Amino acid sequence: MIQANTPYDILIKIIKEKHKQLPTIMKEKGIDCWLIFVRETSVNPDPIMNQIIGGDIVWQSAFIFAFDGDKFTKTAIVGDFDALAEESKGIWDTVIPYKEGISIPLKELFREINPSKIALNYSEDSVVSDGLSHGMYLKLTSILSDKKDLFVSAYPIIQALRGRKTKKEIELVTKACEITEEINRKMTKLIKIGMSEIEIQKMFHKEMDKYGVKEAWQRISCPAVDVGPDKEFGHVNPLPNLKTKKGHTLHNDFGVKINGYCSDLQRMWFFGSEDEIPKELKHAFETVYNAITKAAEYIKPGVTGFSVDKIARDYVKSQGYEEYAHALGHQIGTNAHDGGVLLGPLWERYGEITKGIVEEGNIFTLELYLKTKNYGMVSLEENIVVTKDGCRFLVPRSRKFITIEEF
Amino acid sequence: MIQANTPYDILIKIIKEKHKQLPTIMKEKGIDCWLIFVRETSVNPDPIMNQIIGGDIVWQSAFIFAFDGDKFTKTAIVGDFDALAEESKGIWDTVIPYKEGISIPLKELFREINPSKIALNYSEDSVVSDGLSHGMYLKLTSILSDKKDLFVSAYPIIQALRGRKTKKEIELVTKACEITEEINRKMTKLIKIGMSEIEIQKMFHKEMDKYGVKEAWQRISCPAVDVGPDKEFGHVNPLPNLKTKKGHTLHNDFGVKINGYCSDLQRMWFFGSEDEIPKELKHAFETVYNAITKAAEYIKPGVTGFSVDKIARDYVKSQGYEEYAHALGHQIGTNAHDGGVLLGPLWERYGEITKGIVEEGNIFTLELYLKTKNYGMVSLEENIVVTKDGCRFLVPRSRKFITIEEF
Numbered sequence: 001m002i003q004a005n006t007p008y009d010i011l012i013k014i015i016k017e018k019h020k021q022l023p024t025i026m027k028e029k030g031i032d033c034w035l036i037f038v039r040e041t042s043v044n045p046d047p048i049m050n051q052i053i054g055g056d057i058v059w060q061s062a063f064i065f066a067f068d069g070d071k072f073t074k075t076a077i078v079g080d081f082d083a084l085a086e087e088s089k090g091i092w093d094t095v096i097p098y099k100e101g102i103s104i105p106l107k108e109l110f111r112e113i114n115p116s117k118i119a120l121n122y123s124e125d126s127v128v129s130d131g132l133s134h135g136m137y138l139k140l141t142s143i144l145s146d147k148k149d150l151f152v153s154a155y156p157i158i159q160a161l162r163g164r165k166t167k168k169e170i171e172l173v174t175k176a177c178e179i180t181e182e183i184n185r186k187m188t189k190l191i192k193i194g195m196s197e198i199e200i201q202k203m204f205h206k207e208m209d210k211y212g213v214k215e216a217w218q219r220i221s222c223p224a225v226d227v228g229p230d231k232e233f234g235h236v237n238p239l240p241n242l243k244t245k246k247g248h249t250l251h252n253d254f255g256v257k258i259n260g261y262c263s264d265l266q267r268m269w270f271f272g273s274e275d276e277i278p279k280e281l282k283h284a285f286e287t288v289y290n291a292i293t294k295a296a297e298y299i300k301p302g303v304t305g306f307s308v309d310k311i312a313r314d315y316v317k318s319q320g321y322e323e324y325a326h327a328l329g330h331q332i333g334t335n336a337h338d339g340g341v342l343l344g345p346l347w348e349r350y351g352e353i354t355k356g357i358v359e360e361g362n363i364f365t366l367e368l369y370l371k372t373k374n375y376g377m378v379s380l381e382e383n384i385v386v387t388k389d390g391c392r393f394l395v396p397r398s399r400k401f402i403t404i405e406e407f
Numbered sequence: 408m409i410q411a412n413t414p415y416d417i418l419i420k421i422i423k424e425k426h427k428q429l430p431t432i433m434k435e436k437g438i439d440c441w442l443i444f445v446r447e448t449s450v451n452p453d454p455i456m457n458q459i460i461g462g463d464i465v466w467q468s469a470f471i472f473a474f475d476g477d478k479f480t481k482t483a484i485v486g487d488f489d490a491l492a493e494e495s496k497g498i499w500d501t502v503i504p505y506k507e508g509i510s511i512p513l514k515e516l517f518r519e520i521n522p523s524k525i526a527l528n529y530s531e532d533s534v535v536s537d538g539l540s541h542g543m544y545l546k547l548t549s550i551l552s553d554k555k556d557l558f559v560s561a562y563p564i565i566q567a568l569r570g571r572k573t574k575k576e577i578e579l580v581t582k583a584c585e586i587t588e589e590i591n592r593k594m595t596k597l598i599k600i601g602m603s604e605i606e607i608q609k610m611f612h613k614e615m616d617k618y619g620v621k622e623a624w625q626r627i628s629c630p631a632v633d634v635g636p637d638k639e640f641g642h643v644n645p646l647p648n649l650k651t652k653k654g655h656t657l658h659n660d661f662g663v664k665i666n667g668y669c670s671d672l673q674r675m676w677f678f679g680s681e682d683e684i685p686k687e688l689k690h691a692f693e694t695v696y697n698a699i700t701k702a703a704e705y706i707k708p709g710v711t712g713f714s715v716d717k718i719a720r721d722y723v724k725s726q727g728y729e730e731y732a733h734a735l736g737h738q739i740g741t742n743a744h745d746g747g748v749l750l751g752p753l754w755e756r757y758g759e760i761t762k763g764i765v766e767e768g769n770i771f772t773l774e775l776y777l778k779t780k781n782y783g784m785v786s787l788e789e790n791i792v793v794t795k796d797g798c799r800f801l802v803p804r805s806r807k808f809i810t811i812e813e814f
Contacts, residue, residue: 040534101755122541130542134529137541348508
């Protein structure tokens with residue numbers, strides 16, 4: 001539990017790195033003021049809190065990043081009970097405490113800074129940029145009623161800020177990937193023919209608890225464990241009646257959270273020896289593997305999200321397979337689904353975010369599944385970081401089925 | 408961690424109890440349709456999820472409770488990967504899966520049910536009723552553009568639904584209170600003169616980990632530990648340099664989460680014997696104790712939130728103390744701050760929620776602090792459930808300082 005969340009000193013370190021990125025990003029996006037407006041964040045958090053504020057606040061609070069000419073200022077307006085905690089972080093130029101209500105100090109501050117735009121955390125397409133609740137939006141439009149025409153979405157800021165991972169952040173995601181693979185390797189020695197999906201998931205959970213790491217998404221489907229040809233594919237829980245069998249596959253979709261940062265990897269096992277793997281399975285595996293290779297060779301700063309997805313999607317279709325019903329890749333960070341540009345098709349449910357531009361420092365998954373006729377799904381997922389002119393896999397790729405033989 | 412969250416079977420049991428309460432509440436509030444619209448709830452959850460849906464969903468999802476004449480229907484529209492999980496809960500009449508986008512099935516459903524109002528989860532005053540993000544609100548107004556005049560706040564439904572605790576819920580909060588007091592009693596034997604606030608908090612954390620319970624709010628201030636006269640009061644973390652001393656007090660604000668439900672209690676210790684307690688401290692303690700008694704004797708179904716606060720507030724002022732700078736009581740449940748009617752003054756930051764009506768089954772804290780001149784703060788907090796004609800304390804009250812003597 002403790003080790004799963006970001007320790008306070010690392011959190012403050014990352015927040016300071018993020019605060020340093022901010023003036024450049026805001027200038028680049030042409031936004032001179034960003035307002036984060038939250039309350040009772042333990043009940044209803046804003047997904048950006050851990051990158052830019054850290055810790056919870058109780059009363060209505062406003063965090064304002066603004067340019068006054070070339071001077072960049074960072075202000076927190078918080079309930080008086082929250083003021084000491086904010087001051088002790090050492091990340092704000094000014095902490096303004098209030099007792100009865102936030103409206104007077106908030107109005108005063110905005111009279112002073114008088115920005116040309118006010119970026120707020122709302123977005124139709126990006127969940128991590130959508131931390132402002134509708135009720136808080138209404139409250140804000142009544143407090144700053146003379147400024148509401150200045151409101152714009154903070155999506156451009158948040159996308160860049162979350163997406164451009166700092167050195168420390170890349171280090172933490174890599175660590176999470178390494179632990180994931182370490183647990184996968186340990187499990188390979190323990191998984192036997194005849195075990196159910198539920199039993200296998202329990203073994204993973206036990207090992208995760210030993211490591212003191214947390215699941216990267218809800219525990220009931222982390223790891224997802226899928227056995228043999230009869231499993232309905234998707235974000236679905238393990239079943240007690242599906243059991244591993246010689247000649248069949250095992251698939252997991254597994255990520256851990258360590259120091260607040262996530263991994264998200266998929267691996268495939270085969271029960272039998274290398275040369276017992278059916279042709280159909282081998283072909284599907286190679287197709288998935290090659291599709292990921294092609295996407296990884298293509299991706300670099302400056303390309304659009306959907307164009308990366310298209311490389312892999314076109315390839316699997318050219319090999320005679322049905323296209324996968326999801327995006328090729330999402331960003332990972334403090335969340336397994338970290339928002340920002342998505343490597344996905346131009347479908348309604350992805351809105352505008354697959355049209356975004358890939359940047360250096362983005363960490364993406366590359367993942368896809370294929371259906372086979374007789375052996376169920378074959379699916380892999382890798383984690384990459386976008387470099388100056390390409391990408392790098394955070395941990396060694398999965399090159400073939402992991403075989404489990406019993407003697 | 409595991410025991411801290413609601414186990415799946417208890418969660419589904421509570422959700423079924425809540426679904427049963429719903430038709431009555433919706434009729435009472437004159438609302439024929441309630442729509443919960445969410446996505447990626449592991450990143451940006453709606454605080455009502457655990458009462459009414461349970462578990463996380465990935466893609467944009469709509470959960471619709473609606474009357475068609477007298478027939479009450481419950482429908483889930485979810486991404487196809489989430490469909491099996493929803494079906495397996497056994498709480499929906501219909502689960503409608505989609506692949507590319509939610510807009511077509513959502514529009515179709517609303518053409519069919521054609522409600523007179525559509526309640527959405529937004530509220531300026533109640534954080535737990537404000538789970539709809541502003542971006543999702545915008546998306547909804549574009550999908551249901553011909554129905555947006557029907558949108559109303561779901562606050563009346565959510566307040567009643569969360570506030571009217573079921574038998575199982577009262578049992579779970581009581582259990583959390585009992586464990587909290589059990590840990591307090593164990594700690595009483597271990598706390599020594601000369602320990603720092605940090606050391607004492609660490610001892611609490613160790614014991615919580617042994618029990619497998621989680622902190623009811625952020626760990627860094629749960630329990631809050633305040634030692635002696637020099638501590639600045641509030642939601643602030645323990646300090647390494649403040650140490651317990653003979654003749655001084657120790658205060659904690661402590662709650663645990665067990666099976667998903669919280670406690671929130673404050674207790675006071677004195678380092679010395681009963682007859683060494685200074686008059687000033689005794690008087691403050693008795694005043695806090697009496698103020699809670701008066702509020703508890705007054706509260707019953709039908710009274711307003713602010714009127715309960717006023718009883719205690721007026722009393723402490725009549726005794727010559729400065730009034731406490733917060734509300735007398737908030738509801739507790741799956742969150743330490745569970746929303747709904749608040750027992751607080753008519754201050755701007757509390758908006759309309761202190762004007763709400765207390766109902767049977769509501770679980771409240773009764774808490775207040777007083778400043779003494781020489782010994783710091785004296786503060787107590789109890790947890791009560793509102794009964795048919797009054798209230799009941801969930802665990803025995805704190806009647807005096809817990810004394811710690813060393814020989």
